[in-house]
Amino acid sequence: xxxxxxxxxxxxxxxxxxxxxxxxxxxxxxxxxxxxxxxxxxxxxxxxxxxxxxxxxxxxxxxxxxxxxxxxxxxxxxxxxxxxxxxxxxxxxxxxxxxxxxxxxxxxxxxxxxxxxxxxxxxxxxxxxxxxxxxxxxxxxxxxxxxxxxxxxxxxxxxxxxxxxxxxxxxxxxxxxxxxxxxxxxxxxxxxxxxxxxxxxxxxxxxxxxxx
Numbered sequence: 001x002x003x004x005x006x007x008x009x010x011x012x013x014x015x016x017x018x019x020x021x022x023x024x025x026x027x028x029x030x031x032x033x034x035x036x037x038x039x040x041x042x043x044x045x046x047x048x049x050x051x052x053x054x055x056x057x058x059x060x061x062x063x064x065x066x067x068x069x070x071x072x073x074x075x076x077x078x079x080x081x082x083x084x085x086x087x088x089x090x091x092x093x094x095x096x097x098x099x100x101x102x103x104x105x106x107x108x109x110x111x112x113x114x115x116x117x118x119x120x121x122x123x124x125x126x127x128x129x130x131x132x133x134x135x136x137x138x139x140x141x142x143x144x145x146x147x148x149x150x151x152x153x154x155x156x157x158x159x160x161x162x163x164x165x166x167x168x169x170x171x172x173x174x175x176x177x178x179x180x181x182x183x184x185x186x187x188x189x190x191x192x193x194x195x196x197x198x199x200x201x202x203x204x205x206x207x208x209x210x211x212x
Contacts, residue, residue, distance in 0.1 A: 008146070009205035010049050013066050013189070014171065016197060020188045033100040033119060043176045050172035051102040051165075061177060063185045064170030065212035067142060071103050073161040074129060074137045074144060081135060083161035090114065094134040096125040103138045106164055123147055129158075138164060142206060168212050 039047040051069040097103040099117040118124040126147040129137040192198040
């Protein structure tokens with residue numbers, strides 16, 4: 001969807017860092033799988049939000065954290081399903097999540113056989129749950145809030161079940177980006193947290209949610 005505006009707390013944070021540096025690069029939207037591949041080799045490129053996992057640690061240079069990445073299994077409240085253990089999650093018929101996301105990697109690593117992964121967008125995975133095409137969705141609480149708002153779906157229609165992860169999101173720079181650039185970005189982000197600019201941006205989008 002090329003008409004969708006590039007907006008959100010992380011976009012505001014990145015734009016603020018860039019304005020403080022005095023050099024503004026255009027933010028491009030891309031499918032996650034494509035962007036994730038590109039930033040692994042393209043110098044002076046960055047990808048956000050990227051969840052910092054042990055498997056990804058040595059693949060990028062990290063600036064952050066800029067967001068939380070607490071993922072949960074979600075079901076439709078009307079389904080009456082209960083997912084309180086990993087075994088219960090594995091016993092479901094189907095769980096949606098986007099390909100390439102850390103949530104997808106988590107399920108593969110933990111031997112889930114019921115993954116229904118979409119290679120397009122997080123909204124596609126969200127809609128699979130809303131439409132009843134799958135029994136559950138594995139996604140972060142912030143993404144679910146965002147997608148529910150966009151879709152005009154009340155959060156009360158969903159049940160937040162078992163928590164699968166408690167991680168944080170960063171801006172991931174390619175390894176061949178100069179370390180001085182990465183340090184400059186981190187210093188400006190730290191300053192934003194000190195002078196409370198970060199808090200103001202966060203609360204504009206996610207008031208009531210714990211900051212990273």
